[in-house]
């Protein structure tokens with residue numbers, strides 16, 4: 001019951017009183033934000049939260065998510081000591097391996113757990129049986145145990161968080177339904193509920209499965225699908241005085257268990273997933289009265305899981321079932337949360353928790369509250385940022401296909417280089433058919449089909465000797481090395497049409513970009529500048545090139561996946577700093593982009609153009625409009641592979657003729673079409689950074705080795721004060737490590753040790769075919785970053801020696817480029 005009146009004004013309105021909304025409210029209050037109202041259309045916890053299984057595990061593949069879940073555990077543990085305990089039980093968790101690959105995965109996870117100080121350890125078969133005596137150990141190869149994992153009562157947790165928020169002044173109104181959200185000049189202004197209107201600056205959509213329809217109120221697409229998710233609870237059968245069992249996961253059999261009172265709760269991820277079709281037309285419009293409700297039991301779909309469970313815990317076949325729960329839960333297309341400020345100013349999302357919202361809630365509340373207060377993320381949240389979703393996710397069909405694939409593969413081992421199978425072919429380069437006819441193997445990024453490599457069956461020089469050991473070798477192809485060598489020794493041509501391309505024009509554009517970019521990007525028409533856009537902490541929000549094309553017109557090129565993210569950042573600053581006359585336009589689909597690089601690139605391109613391509617006439621980092629193969633296009637002398645060459649930006653419809661002319665001109669030089677995997681290897685040798693690879697919003701340019709791209713001379717740019725401080729106070733540095741055996745390639749996240757002490761974690765890695773070495777990058781403390789130091793990298797439990805190496809590893813003077 002609401003004892004207070006709905007206020008007419010509040011700074012922040014949270015929509016949704018599930019565990020997500022309660023945690024955001026709690027953390028906002030902790031940060032001193034008292035003018036906060038939370039509304040729920042029914043009772044607290046009456047969405048997905050009340051029917052959650054409540055397992056809380058901490059270690060995840062993503063470092064940020066692991067840190068967030070660790071915060072959850074710390075918080076739940078501390079709330080247990082308050083007068084509203086959430087029912088936290090630190091019973092530990094076991095994961096067992098029923099296949100050799102899973103055992104490898106477990107050993108790998110034990111390695112990366114060390115980098116967080118998490119207490120994950122391998123345990124023997126005997127120890128597994130002692131900890132979980134109900135197990136049938138047949139086929140179990142081993143396992144691991146984390147004592148600090150646990151379980152919590154989801155409803156009690158929500159009440160505990162809500163109570164903590166209330167104590168600090170947050171007002172909570174149940175049975176208060178949001179009907180409309182008003183905006184003005186691209187920002188939220190008020191929320192209309194069935195109990196009145198609240199004027200506000202910030203709205204947080206914590207709507208769980210309802211988040212998509214709340215998003216539609218401001219025309220923001222929240223790509224979640226309510227999926228039916230099931231578990232069962234047995235009758236009580238455990239002895240009264242028994243110790244609480246740890247949670248147990250057997251991913252090879254798709255199942256998990258935890259103790260529920262004196263029985264077991266058992267669930268899993270079905271191979272035949274099912275979206276909850278909420279109406280005839282829609283997947284995500286939730287019926288107006290759907291609160292505190294469940295879906296009908298679907299035993300058929302649960303059969304495989306039930307059979308596996310009875311095999312692993314034979315008691316399951318003997319004991320009665322007390323409850324069968326089928327509840328809808330909001331899944332995203334990549335099984336990561338959907339967080340952050342949307343394209344509408346002040347409209348934040350904290351939804352799409354993919355059946356780990358209880359484990360994540362503490363961390364989610366913390367990072368979203370910090371994001372709201374700071375106006376930007378305080379951790380590297382790219383993997384969870386709503387802006388990671390390309391516009392392809394506006395299609396419900398595309399979204400559903402991806403959600404289903406990810407749901408069904410939830411417990412699978414994911415090997416590096418794996419490509420998605422569903423929702424393919426959405427966006428194609430204009431010369432896609434040429435690639436296909438020429439034996440391209442495609443990968444997908446942001447819904448674009450991109451060439452990974454070409455596997456011409458007639459090629460007889462394929463060298464299997466370079467295939468990496470273990471998991472990295474699984475999706476590896478020898479053609480990548482050939483493409484790499486062709487680029488280094490003659491020339492390679494790359495289709496990069498998926499690059500995100502943004503035009504910034506209009507009165508004040510130069511001043512605006514000067515403010516956004518850390519480098520000086522206003523140096524005259526025809527200059528191309530590599531720059532970062534920093535946040536106020538000096539962290540790198542974007543990493544791109546800016547070409548000045550006119551006094552007040554600029555052309556930005558950034559990574560395929562970063563279009564919405566980088567556009568969003570530009571638009572946010574334009575809004576904040578009132579550059580109303582500046583226009584920001586997405587040109588991605590208007591222009592194809594081809595890169596031609598290698599020692600013979602100039603000779604080949606010269607055959608197709610009258611333009612003087614000499615160093616004197618067309619210098620490095622210069623850009624001009626030229627005619628190539630009869631087509632007027634923009635050529636920019638730049639490289640991402642460390643070789644002489646150009647990127648050509650071509651009107652889409654005319655790009656095939658340019659490509660064909662270059663291929664023809666390149667024949668006498670052995671020009672080779674190459675894919676993205678070769679780019680990766682070439683750029684790692686050169687030490688070119690990749691955003692979301694080695695750099696992100698948590699790393700500053702100086703520690704990332706990008707200080708040369710910061711123009712401190714400029715009086716003002718976003719992040720200037722912080723980055724000046726960072727320059728003198730950095731304690732770590734992005735460092736290149738090399739492995740003498742080119743087949744010893746880390747996957748990422750492996751611990752780096754010196755004298756037995758963990759000093760860092762691998763950020764990115766790959767093979768350098770010219771160096772004939774495996775390469776990794778990691779942030780290491782300055783005292784360990786001196787070239788020549790020998791460190792140990794733990795791969796699948798095995799120590800491998802790596803040498804800290806001076807950068808760049810290849811062509812340190814940059815002679816090949818200039």
Ligand SMILES: Cc1cc2nc3c(=O)[nH]c(=O)nc-3n(C[C@H](O)[C@H](O)[C@H](O)COP(=O)(O)OP(=O)(O)OC[C@H]3O[C@@H](n4cnc5c(N)ncnc54)[C@H](O)[C@@H]3O)c2cc1C
Pocket residue numbers: 015016017018019020021039040041042043044045046047048049050051052053054055056154176177178179206207208209210214229230231291325326327328329350351352353354355356357358359360
């Ligand atoms: C079967 C099952 C098992 C699970 N097991 C686990 C587990 O073991 N561990 C784990 O970590 N997670 C688990 N989860 C996931 C977890 O329960 C969810 O991720 C989490 O509860 C979602 O919380 P939420 O706050 O995002 O959404 P919800 O709890 O759904 O809250 C959203 C709220 O928004 C309100 N709302 C919607 N529209 C409006 C409107 N217009 N106006 C006002 N209010 C509105 C709703 O009434 C609702 O209360 C499980 C989920 C299911 C279904």
